[in-house]
Amino acid sequence: MALTKADREILKLMQQDATITLNELAERVGLSPSSAQRRLQKLREDRVILRDVSIVDPKKVGTAVSMLVEVELERDRPELMPPFLRWLADTPEVQEAWGTSGRGDFTLVILVQSVEHFDVLADRMMEMNPNIRKFTTSVVLKTLKRTLAVHVE
Incomplete structure (x- = not known):
C-alpha cells in the first residue's frame, strides 16, 4: 500500500493519541470526517495500524524495575527453539524480545x-x-525516552 500525505498525517496523529475524535482527526488532516474514517479503516485493514492500545505508566501499577536481558543460547538448532519462544510468549513480564546479532x-x-x-x-x-x-542483565537506572511511535515521514 502506498501511503499518501494524509495517511502519514493520520498515522502521526493516531500514534500521539488514538482517542482523538474522528472530527478532530479529519480537521487536523484536512479531510472530511467520512474520508478520514475510510482512510483510517483502510490503514487498519491493511495492517499498517496493528492495534490501538493504552500506554500504562509502569510505576503506577507496581512494575517499576526495567531490565535489559541478553540471552545466549547453547546451540543454534531450530528444534531447540520452541520451548524458549513459548516461554517468551507466555511470560507477561517480557515486554519486548528481539533476535539479535x-x-x-x-x-x-x-x-x-x-x-x-x-x-x-x-x-x-x-x-x-x-x-x-x-x-546478562542490565538494570535500567533512568528512562530517557520511551515510545512505540514509528517515524512516518
Missing part, C-alpha cells in the same frame, strides 16, 4: 516489581530452557 542471540526488555521478582523469573527461565547457555 552480536554477543547474545536475543535481547529482552523485562518489567518487574523488584529485583527479587526478577530472580524468580530468571530461575524459571533457566529451568524451562536448558538451551540457554547464559544471560
